[in-house]
Amino acid sequence: MSVESPLCDGSGIAAMKPAFQLIETLRYEPDADFLRLELHLQRLENSARALGFPLDMPAVRRQLAAKGQGNKALRVRLTLDPDGVIDIETAPFEALPAETVWRLGIAKTRLRHDDPLLQHKTTRRALYVAAREEFSREEVDEVLLFNDLGQLCEGTITTVFLEIGDKTCVTPDISCGLLAGILREELLRKNVVRQAILTLDDLRNAQKIFVGNSLRGMIKADLSCCFATL
Template sequence: MDLSLIETLRWEPETGFVRLERHLARLAHSADALGLPGAGKAGKALAAVPAGSETPLRIHLELFADGRIEVQTAACTPLAPDTTWRLKIAETRLASSDPLLRHKTSRRALYAAARAEFPASEADEVILLNERGELCEGTITSLFLDDGSGILKTPPLAAGLLAGVLRAELLESGKAVEAVLRLDDLSRSEIFVGNSLRGLIAAALV
């Protein structure tokens, strides 16, 4: 199989890995679904990460088809509290019937194509829709809308999107619910994007 599985985690000096168990569980689930061996070694591989940093770290873990695991570490600069990301809508479409979209894999061509539609100077994130015109996700984030009800709305997995770790946490805590969303919903709601590395980020369509 010519793909690998990826998990991107944040490590904090005072608390260690953020949402570690959720990341390991997603990796194991995806490895089982796609027939990749070696997911059980991920925890041990992460335990070997140097923990002497005084600043947050971005940890990139990749599980290859032969069961090999690679871990890369880089500095992770926190976003300013008042950060608002600029969003654009991609012409590139996702296929809701593609089961691979639910797993974080090395097959990133669609996301790369969507991101390439706009220069970095114009957009911090690009949102993709499916073949039915339903909102799905960003190239590196899950999408959330606040319509004033107090509970965030996020597209269902059936729309064709990644089972994000932060997304799963918000759903299980009752802070978010799944709902089919369309472009018109963006103008009626506060927009947030997010992932486990960065948390929730305020966003605006530009």
């Protein structure tokens, strides 16, 4: 399916083009093709339509098929610019060991709960870079962000999942201002997790913490090592 939605204002006059691209980061496995491919393409199509990026979906599928070959796992980075130009880059991918536990920090940098662009995956990354730079690579593996209302949102490259109460697994509600992550979407559709508005106390009191994304899957996490004072 092709999406053609020119960047224009209500009068039909071309508007200023965004200074960012849409991005999807996929994982290719020789025995499973692209993981969660249809969810990635659905998000790309939805974002392109919402933000006015022209999209030739058949061309995306053809280019992905050409890149998804070989007998090694790949990290695949797909970008779509405001003119509809598609670019796909690949790099070798190595999964984390099953016993991996990521150390988490909490950033002082805040997201705005009412920023609609946070629900789309784009190359507009300044806030996430700022949050990550609050900690050294030796201190933490991932940094979590809250919004201006004190609600838990997401990591700089991951979705957050908490096991609470009767082992219910919850993830921050999309209304808090966060990316509609692909792993998150898959688990919501399967009723493995549910959305909730979460606070710092919820994070501190969680029985288990996980972070994850479509590239790496679910990763056990530990908050005890380091976090900022909010």
